[in-house]
Amino acid sequence: MGGAVQKPYPKEVWSPAGGWWSNPKQWKRNTAIVGAGLFTTLAFVWYKSAQLERRTQYPRGWIPSMLWSKQFKENDPNFQPPEPL
Template sequence: MGGTPHKPYPKHVWSPSGGWWAQPKQWKRNTLIVGAATTLFMAFVFKKSADLEQRTLYPRVWIPSMLWSKQFKTSDDPNFQPPKSL
């Protein structure tokens, strides 16, 4: 049982993805680094978005962004009534 051996391929072809049957060195470490960098970048974008979020109309029902939005933690509107959850 088992697969057949790899078919011959030209060794002079260059490819940015590594070519045929590529197994880059330290691919696990590289994947971890890119994953960590992506996570940090997305956390920064999320924080900046939450800081800048401003709603002109209050939602009629509860929405998830009410958990992290500053606007809903301290309301400047004296007539503010929190929306009823479903």
């Protein structure tokens, strides 16, 4: 495993990506930390979007955001969403 033989390379060349044959320390941990941060951020944005979503007219057909939108649950609890197309 590992592909080709690692040949000599110029040491004075700097690369933000790590250069030739980079193997950063703790890359698995760093990837997990970034993934958890992205998940947390996206979950917060999703939650806030569902709380702030308002429609001036009801949609003519079924849309997925009816399942989590606060407007449909609070303003019209008897509202029955139309069947999916």
